[in-house]
Structure formats: C-alpha cells, structure tokens
Amino acid sequence: MFDLKAFRKENGIKQIDVAEWLNCGQSNVSMLEKSMNLSEHQISLIKDHCNIDISKYFVSNKNIKPIITNEAEPVSDIITKRVPLINQYAYAGYLAGYQDQEYIDQLPTVLFDVDHDPKGNYLAFEVKGDSMNDGSDESYKDGDRLLCREIPSHLWCNSKLHLRKWDFVIVHKEGVLVKRIVDHDVQNHTITIHSLNPFYEDQVIDLVDVYQIFNVIEYQRKTRR
Numbered sequence: 001m002f003d004l005k006a007f008r009k010e011n012g013i014k015q016i017d018v019a020e021w022l023n024c025g026q027s028n029v030s031m032l033e034k035s036m037n038l039s040e041h042q043i044s045l046i047k048d049h050c051n052i053d054i055s056k057y058f059v060s061n062k063n064i065k066p067i068i069t070n071e072a073e074p075v076s077d078i079i080t081k082r083v084p085l086i087n088q089y090a091y092a093g094y095l096a097g098y099q100d101q102e103y104i105d106q107l108p109t110v111l112f113d114v115d116h117d118p119k120g121n122y123l124a125f126e127v128k129g130d131s132m133n134d135g136s137d138e139s140y141k142d143g144d145r146l147l148c149r150e151i152p153s154h155l156w157c158n159s160k161l162h163l164r165k166w167d168f169v170i171v172h173k174e175g176v177l178v179k180r181i182v183d184h185d186v187q188n189h190t191i192t193i194h195s196l197n198p199f200y201e202d203q204v205i206d207l208v209d210v211y212q213i214f215n216v217i218e219y220q221r222k223t224r225r
Helices: 004-010 015-022 026-035 040-048 088-097 101-105
Strands: 079-086 109-114 122-126 145-150 167-172 175-185 190-194 203-206 210-220
Touching (some): 004 015, 015 026, 015 040, 015 210, 079 088, 088 101, 088 175, 109 210, 122 210
Antiparallel strands (some): 079 109, 122 145, 145 210, 167 175, 167 210, 190 203
C-alpha cells in the first residue's frame, strides 16, 4: 500500500498536482489518500512526474492504525469555492459579455472543492460536444463542468502554454473551445489546439483572435441513472 498523503505532505505537493498527474478529480485523490489503495499504474504515474524516492512511502497493512470511530481528523486541505457557470447555452452570450462584470454577476454559480484558494479569475464552463472524448480516462464528456483559472494575456507572449499536459478553455472570437494545446509559437503568436477525439483535426489559431485562455483545474461529471 502507498501512503499518498504522507508522500504529498512531506514533499510540499498539492492534491491538485496529484490529480493532474493521475488525470482524475481532486475528490478521487482524497479517497486514494484514505484508502492508500493505488494501482501500479497510478504509482508509476506519480513516480514519472517527480524526482523523489517514493520507496519509503510504501506501508504494509499491519502498520496502518485502525480508525477510531469517535475521533475525527480536521479537514484542512479542502476549500469549497463558488464560481460563475457558463453553460452550453450561455456560450454566445459570454462572447459578448465576458468583459462585463454585471453580466458575470448574473450568471448561475456552481460549487467546487479545491485544496487551496490562490488569487485569480475563476469560471466554470460546461463541456459541449464530443471533441475531447476519445473514451479514455482523460476524456471530458458532454455536460461535464470544468473549474477553470484564467491565464493572464501577458503570459501568452513569453510563456509556452503547451509545456505541461494541461487542458484549456479558449474563448475565441468564433466560440468557446475546450482543447489541449500541443504547440505554442511565441514568436508568431499562434497556438495549435488538439482534440482527444481523433475525428477532429488539429488547428492552428492566431492569439489575436483569442479573448481569454483558462487552464482546467478540476471537473465535475453528472451521474446518470
């Protein structure tokens, strides 16, 4: 068994980082910390993303203390964050009102659990279509809600956006796009956007035509009965 919580705490790693490495939700990381029941693949992904000796964080069942039911451990990692939601039907309106705070204030809101609350502009977007769905664990499905943090536009000019395996919401003059950025030509101010669904081809877009870029922090998926 792998003591994920001890590994993370001792090395100053946040839950959101582990969630990114494992391509899962932050709530899943919390569950893995409690159960310590990580698969070999998950442990391999963690090892691949950090230059840390993880061998000392393996524990045997006999070293795990039983849970005492009348005691509780305070939860200090999770913060509930309420953010405006741009659903599929609000895409067109958002293109016109993204700079209007009064418009933003009138949007419905949605709750997300995060492990820290850094400063920044947060919005939630609802996934539309199947361009980011290839059937893998990395997929986003139609109707998923994405918690996103805006990347200030001045960073587009000197920081390559494709160096980390992040997914992005791109507010483009022709619509709101959920994509992965696979190339960023800083000199020519273009990005190449990629869909997980192989039906869609990569596209090169000019950043002049982009209003905002957000990186995806967390997602929620509706359960269907």
